Amino acid sequence: MTGNGQRPDAGRDRDGDRDRKQEHGLDQEQGGSDPTDQPLLPEGTIARRIVDRLKNPWVIAVLIVVFVPMVAWVGYTVHADLTSPDYGTATIYDENGDYLESVEGNVAVTWREQYTGLSNTDSLEDGHGMIFLHDTEREHTYVMRDMAFPIDIIFIDKEGRITVIHHAELENKEPLTEYRGQSKYVLEVPYHWTTENGIDVGDTVEFRWGPPRTGTGRMSKASSGDPHNDVPTNPKRRPAASSP
Numbered sequence: 001m002t003g004n005g006q007r008p009d010a011g012r013d014r015d016g017d018r019d020r021k022q023e024h025g026l027d028q029e030q031g032g033s034d035p036t037d038q039p040l041l042p043e044g045t046i047a048r049r050i051v052d053r054l055k056n057p058w059v060i061a062v063l064i065v066v067f068v069p070m071v072a073w074v075g076y077t078v079h080a081d082l083t084s085p086d087y088g089t090a091t092i093y094d095e096n097g098d099y100l101e102s103v104e105g106n107v108a109v110t111w112r113e114q115y116t117g118l119s120n121t122d123s124l125e126d127g128h129g130m131i132f133l134h135d136t137e138r139e140h141t142y143v144m145r146d147m148a149f150p151i152d153i154i155f156i157d158k159e160g161r162i163t164v165i166h167h168a169e170l171e172n173k174e175p176l177t178e179y180r181g182q183s184k185y186v187l188e189v190p191y192h193w194t195t196e197n198g199i200d201v202g203d204t205v206e207f208r209w210g211p212p213r214t215g216t217g218r219m220s221k222a223s224s225g226d227p228h229n230d231v232p233t234n235p236k237r238r239p240a241a242s243s244p
Contacts, residue, residue: 084109087210088131090187092162094203101197103189105129107209117188119146124190131207132186140183143176144168150191154205155181162203165194 089104105128108114118130129151134140137158144150147170155164164181169191171177187205194200 084133084213085209085211086213088133089208090129090131090185091206091208092197092199092203093206094198094200097204100199100203101193103127103129103187103193105131108132117142117145118151119148122148124149124151126190129187129189129193132188134184134186137182137184139180140186142166142168142179142186144171145176147171151188152191152194153179153181154187154189154194154199155183156185156187156205157182158184160185160205160207162199162201162205165199165201167192167195 085107087104088107089102091102092100094100105124108117108130114132114134117132118124132140140155142153147168150167150169153166153168154162155166157163163183166179166181168177168179185205185207
């Protein structure tokens with residue numbers, strides 16, 4: 001027995017323990033996985049389930065059916081916002097081509113503008129109204145939603161011929177009266193303005209449009225190059241009311 005009471009080989013044992021621990025640690029490192037080898041979207045995660053669903057052909061078909069028309073509709077709305085006129089003038093002639101009256105006002109093209117219409121307007125001055133410009137001719141329906149005053153609603157086909165005239169009174173209860181007519185254009189004017197000026201079904205309306213919303217300047221005369229100026233004009237008739 002040595003003087004310090006320890007086994008002679010204790011130091012070697014400690015060195016062997018260190019060697020075994022180092023070897024054990026190396027084995028753990030060699031047996032562990034590299035974090036860079038892990039998948040970007042591990043199995044069982046919400047993101048992985050979404051990606052797997054998107055690979056389903058039926059899901060892809062549904063997305064195409066739903067989103068493609070939506071994107072197209074948004075694109076059309078933006079295009080109408082940018083290229084349509086803000087202002088226009090409508091001049092009305094009788095069946096013999098004689099001048100009757102003119103009215104001017106803002107042009108409603110987008111669905112937001114057409115839904116609002118004159119509901120945020122307190123009144124209409126004489127000679128003023130609102131022109132609704134639709135993309136195609138078909139039967140359109142208008143109601144007196146949130147209106148502060150009665151109006152005449154004039155439905156006009158793509159050739160500029162008046163098809164229907166409604167005298168729309170104020171309403172304060174549901175259901176609202178539906179005013180229908182075959183039209184591409186609709187003209188809203190003061191109440192009984194059509195009666196006072198002898199305007200009737202079969203009369204013709206000619207439009208002059210202001211510049212596109214992306215442009216500047218005063219109202220321009222209708223030209224064949226403008227996609228909105230498709231109502232035929234007669235140069236022998238009295239010109240439309242001057243622009244503001």
